Amino acid sequence: MISWRRLWAVCNKEFKQLARDRGTIAMIIGIPVLELLMFGYAINNDVRHLPAVVLDQSQSAFSRHLTEDVAATQIVDFVASVATIEELDSLIRSGQVSVGLFIPADAQRRSQQPDRRVAQLIVDGTDPVIAGVVAQLQAMPLGLRSHDWLREKNNSFELRIYYNPEKRSAVNIVPGLIGLILTMTMVLFTAIAIVREKEHGTLELLIATPVSVLELLMGKVLPYILIGLIQASLVLGLGYWVFNVPVSGSLLDVYLATSLFIAASLMLGLVISTVAESQFQAMQMTIFVFMPSILLSGFMFPFAGMPVAAQWVAEVLPLTHFLRIIRGIVLRGASLGEMLTEMLILLGFTVIMLTIAALRFNKRLD
Amino acid sequence: MQAIKVRNLSRQFGSVTAVDSLDLDISVGQVYGFLGPNGCGKSTTIRMLCGLLKPSAGEVNILGLSIPEQAEALKLKTGYMTQSYSLYRDLNVVENLNFMAEIYSLSGRNKRLRIEELITRYQLGDIRHQISGSLSGGQRQRLSLAAAVIHKPPLLLLDEPTSAVDPQSRRDFWESLFELVEQGTTILVSTHFMDEAERCHKLAILDRGKKVADDSPKNLMRDINAHVVEVHTDSVASAQDVLQCLPEIKGVTQLGLSLRVLVDRQVDQAEDFIRQTLTSHQLTAVATQVKANLEDVFVVATMSQPSGSR
Numbered sequence: 001m002i003s004w005r006r007l008w009a010v011c012n013k014e015f016k017q018l019a020r021d022r023g024t025i026a027m028i029i030g031i032p033v034l035e036l037l038m039f040g041y042a043i044n045n046d047v048r049h050l051p052a053v054v055l056d057q058s059q060s061a062f063s064r065h066l067t068e069d070v071a072a073t074q075i076v077d078f079v080a081s082v083a084t085i086e087e088l089d090s091l092i093r094s095g096q097v098s099v100g101l102f103i104p105a106d107a108q109r110r111s112q113q114p115d116r117r118v119a120q121l122i123v124d125g126t127d128p129v130i131a132g133v134v135a136q137l138q139a140m141p142l143g144l145r146s147h148d149w150l151r152e153k154n155n156s157f158e159l160r161i162y163y164n165p166e167k168r169s170a171v172n173i174v175p176g177l178i179g180l181i182l183t184m185t186m187v188l189f190t191a192i193a194i195v196r197e198k199e200h201g202t203l204e205l206l207i208a209t210p211v212s213v214l215e216l217l218m219g220k221v222l223p224y225i226l227i228g229l230i231q232a233s234l235v236l237g238l239g240y241w242v243f244n245v246p247v248s249g250s251l252l253d254v255y256l257a258t259s260l261f262i263a264a265s266l267m268l269g270l271v272i273s274t275v276a277e278s279q280f281q282a283m284q285m286t287i288f289v290f291m292p293s294i295l296l297s298g299f300m301f302p303f304a305g306m307p308v309a310a311q312w313v314a315e316v317l318p319l320t321h322f323l324r325i326i327r328g329i330v331l332r333g334a335s336l337g338e339m340l341t342e343m344l345i346l347l348g349f350t351v352i353m354l355t356i357a358a359l360r361f362n363k364r365l366d
Numbered sequence: 367m368q369a370i371k372v373r374n375l376s377r378q379f380g381s382v383t384a385v386d387s388l389d390l391d392i393s394v395g396q397v398y399g400f401l402g403p404n405g406c407g408k409s410t411t412i413r414m415l416c417g418l419l420k421p422s423a424g425e426v427n428i429l430g431l432s433i434p435e436q437a438e439a440l441k442l443k444t445g446y447m448t449q450s451y452s453l454y455r456d457l458n459v460v461e462n463l464n465f466m467a468e469i470y471s472l473s474g475r476n477k478r479l480r481i482e483e484l485i486t487r488y489q490l491g492d493i494r495h496q497i498s499g500s501l502s503g504g505q506r507q508r509l510s511l512a513a514a515v516i517h518k519p520p521l522l523l524l525d526e527p528t529s530a531v532d533p534q535s536r537r538d539f540w541e542s543l544f545e546l547v548e549q550g551t552t553i554l555v556s557t558h559f560m561d562e563a564e565r566c567h568k569l570a571i572l573d574r575g576k577k578v579a580d581d582s583p584k585n586l587m588r589d590i591n592a593h594v595v596e597v598h599t600d601s602v603a604s605a606q607d608v609l610q611c612l613p614e615i616k617g618v619t620q621l622g623l624s625l626r627v628l629v630d631r632q633v634d635q636a637e638d639f640i641r642q643t644l645t646s647h648q649l650t651a652v653a654t655q656v657k658a659n660l661e662d663v664f665v666v667a668t669m670s671q672p673s674g675s676r
Contacts, residue, residue, distance in 0.1 A: 009468030013457065020456045020497075205452040208416050209469045210441045364434075365418045 002218070006211055010219025014193070018223065024189070028227055032181045032234045036174070036242075050134070052076035052099035055088045062108040066119060070101060075133060092122065099123050099134055174239035175330040176299045178232045179261065179322045183293045184286075186228050186262055190269030191282040193220050194361075199278060204365065213361050217354070221266045228262035229255065236330075248333030256336060257329065260346050261322040267353030268318065274360040293319040321345050367394045369521055369552040370415065375424035377410050384410040386575035388424070392554060392568070394520075397547055399566030400556035401664060407575040408556035409449060412525045415554070416446050429521060442470070445514030447524045451506045455499030459490050459509055462498055463516065470517035484512040488542070504535030511542060515551075522546065524555040528562065540565055560660045573668040583660055590658040592616050592628040592666050593636035599625070599644065599651035608647050614639070617665040627653075628662055 018024060052070075056063050071078055076099050082088050088100045100122035104110070111118045123134040197203040206216065236254070239245040247254060268289060276282035294300060296310050297319040314320045321342045328334035336343060372390035376383065385407040392398045400408045413419040415428060417437025426433040431440045453462045463484065467477045485491055488508040493501060498509060507527060514522060522543075528536045540562065543553055555566070563569055564583045571579040571586075579586055599605045602620060609618050609627055617628040629636040637653040644651040 003471060005468055005471060005473055009465055012468075013454065013461070013465045016461060017454065017456050200455065201448060201450045201452040202454055204418065204448050205446065206469075208418060208441060208444070208446040209466070210438065210471075211469050364420060365413060 002212070002215055007215050007219050007222075010211070010216060011222050014220060014223045018227075027185060028231065029234070031185060032177075032231050033238065035181060036177055036235055036238050048074055050076045050098040051079045052101060053080040053082055053088055053091050053097045054078050054101045054103070055082050055085065056103045057105040058103050058107045060108060062111070063103045066103060066107065067101065070137065073137065075137060076101075088122065172327070172331070174235065174243060174245040175326040176323055177239075178235045178258065178326060179297070179319045180294065180299055181231055181235060182228050182258070182262055182322075183265055183319050184290055185231060186224060186265035187269040187272065187289055188283065188286045189224055189227075190221060190266045191272040191276065191286050192279050193224075194270070194273035195276050195279050195282045207364070213358055217270055217357060217361060221263075221270065224266055225259060225262050228265075229258060232258045232262075245330070247330050249329035249335060253329050253336045254326065257322065257325045257339070257343065260343060260350065261318060261325075264318040264322075264346050264350040264353065267350050267357060270357035271353050271360065274357055289317075293317050296320070298323050318346055318349050321349075368392065369394045369396075369429060370398075370554065371425075371427045372415075373425045375411070375414065375426060376422050377407075377414060377419060378422045383575050385414070385421075388575075388577055390570065390577075390580075392552065394552050395547055395550055396567040397543060397553045397555060397565070399563045399569040400554070400572055401558065401560075401563040401569055401660075402556075402572035403558065403668070406572040408572055409525050411572075412446075412523050412554065412556060416444060416523055417441065442517070443519050443521060445517070445519040445522045447510050447514050447522075447527045449525045449529065451498075451510065451530075453498055453506075453510060453513055456497065458497050459494045459501075460485075462509065463513060466513045466516050472517065480516060484516060488512045503530040504532060504538075507531050507535060507539060508542075511539070515546065520551060522551055522553045522555075524553065526556050526558070528557065528559065536562065560664065563664075564660050571664060571667045578667040579663065583663075586663045587658045587660060590663050590666055591631050592658070592662065593631065593633065594656050594658045594662050595627045595629055595636050595640055595653050596621075596656050597625040597627055597640055597644075597651050597653045598623065599649055601649055604647070605644055605649050605651060608644065608649070609640070612643065616669060617662075619661075619665075626662075628666055 054067050056067065067078065070076060078101075079097060080091060082091065085102070088102065091097045092100055102120040102122060104119065107118050121134060121137060194203070197206065232255070236247065240247070269286070272282055272285045272289075276285055292313060296314040297317055298314070299319065325336075325339045325342045325346075328339055329336070368391060370390055370392040372388060375385060375388040375390075377385040388407075388411060400411065402408050410419060414421050415426065415433065417434050417440060420434050428440055429443055431437075431443075433440060454465070457465065460481065463481045464477070467481060472480060485494060488511060490505075490509060490512065493505055498506065501509065507530070511527070514524075524543075528539055531539065536559070543555070547553060555562075557563055566583060568581065569579070569583050569586060570577050581589070597605060597609075602623060602625060606618050606620060606625055609615050609625070614630045614633050615627060616630060619626045627640060629639065633639050637655050640653045641651055
C-alpha cells in the first residue's frame, strides 16, 4: 500500500532540495541549451569541398565536361591532375586528397553503351561519412549542360531524398538530442539522488522510519519526470525557433513517448544508485551507460552501418528505441500506434529496471 | 513491564564478531545506557534493535514485536537518532520537521500543532527558518531529538547522541530525556561519557561485543571487584612504573600529582600493600582508600576479559 501523503512528502522534499542546488539547476537548463547550440552549429555532417584528383586518359572534350560536371556539385574540389594510377593511389594514401576520378580512354564510347560504367570514382573510405557522400555522386545525372542525351540513359541514377531534401543535420540532430540529454541528466540525477542520501547518512534515518521502499523510490523519481519534460520542451522549442525543425507528428505523442523514455532512464539511474557506494561511483557508472548511448544508439552513426555485435548492445539501450520513436514522430510524422513495438520495449525495460531496483534496495544496512 | 528483551543476540561481519551472545532486559520507563569504547558493538546492537541490521543469531522482542520479522511495525513505535547528524542539511528546521511528520503520517492541524509544540519545547523558534546544515552541534541535536519524537514513540533508540555537543547542551539534552521518561518513554542510549552513564537507571558495559557488566550505576560502583586507592607520592612517574607491573594491580591512572590505583579485591589491606611495595622501591607515598566511581568500574570491567591483551 502506498501512502500518498508520504509519497508527497518525499516528492516535496526532493523539489525543495533541488531548488536549493544551484549546480543541478544550472545543469537542467545549461546542458540542453549548450549541447543543442554545439551540435547545431559546430558539427556539420554536410560534407562539401573534398579535395580530389583527376586521372584523365581520355583527354577529350567529353572528359573535360565530365570533370566540370562533377566539380559543379561542390562535393569535390579538384586540386590535382595526374597521369598514372600509381600517382593517384599515392595521393590518396598520403591523405592529400580524399577522392580520385578516373576517366578511361574510351569513356565517351562507354557512355553510349547502356550496361557499361563511364568512369571510376576512388574514395578514401576511412571516414564512412565521406564515403557515403561520394557514393551519392554515382547517382549524379551526367551531361547536364552539353550532353542532354545522356540524361535519358542515366535515369536509373537519379537520387531522391525524402523528408530532409536539404540534408540539414539539425533536422536529424534535434530530436536525437532530446534522447541524448535525457539519458545524460535523468540517469545521473537519480543515480546520485539515493547515493547522496547514503553518503550524508540521511538514508539510515529514513529507513528507520515507516516509509516503504516503493514510496521512497517513486518519490525520488517522480519530480524528475517533470524536469525531463521541461528539458525536452526546451530542446524542441529551440529546435523550432532557432534551427527551424518542425514537429511533423502530434505533440501529445512526443510527450507520451518522452515521458516513457524518461521513466526508463530514471529506473536505470535507480538501479545504478542501489549499486554505487558514492556519488563519484554513480557518476562513473552513468558514463558507462552514456558513452554507448551516444555512439551506438544511432545518434551519431547510422545504426545499419554498425557491426552486428554493436547492434545487439544498442538494442539493450533505451536510447536506441527512443530515437527510432522520436525521429519517426518528429521527422516523418509517424504516430505512436506505428511505433508500438518500440514503446512496448521501453515499457518492458522500465518495469524490469524498477523491479531490479526495488529488489536490490534493501530497507536494511546489511 | 519489559520494553526490550534480547537473548543470545550475535552479529558477525565476515570473521569479526561485533556483538557476541548479548542478553538484555530493559523495563518500560527507564533510561538504559550502553557504555563502551568505540567498536565495542554499541551501534551494531542499536541498529539490530531498530531492524536496520539482521542479527546473525539470537532472539529479539521489542514492545511485544519479534525482530527482525516485525521490524516494519516496530518502526512506527520507535524514534531513532543516529550517531552522525542525519537530517537534511539543505532543508531548514521547519522543513525537516514537516518532512518527518509527513513520513509518520501526521497531517493538517495535528501536524502543525505537534511541530509548534516541539519547536517550543526544544527551543527551535529562533532558528526555525535556518538551513539545518548551518546549525551548531547543540541545535542540530535538539532538532534531531524533536524529529525522533515527532510521532510520540514509546521507545527511543539514541546512538551516541551527544558526541558532537558542548557540555551545557549535553546537560540540557539529558533534562529533555528525563522529561520524556516521565511521560512513559523508554530510552536506550549509548555513550562514552561517564557522567552521562551515571545518570542512567541501568547500565550495560560492552567490551569487544560482550556485555561485561549490567546493573544500576550505584550497584556497579558498590560491587566493583577492586579497591580504589589514591596515592600521593613525590615521584608519580616512577611509582606508576612500579605499580603497573604488579599482578594485583588492575589499573593505574594519573590524576595531576596523584595516582588512582585499582587493587584486586583479593588483596586484604590495599593501602598497606601499596605503601609497602613503594617503600621497597625507595619511594615514599601516602595511600588512602576512596569510593569507586564509574570510570573505575569501567576500567575493571573492560580489562577482566580473558581475551584481553594487556
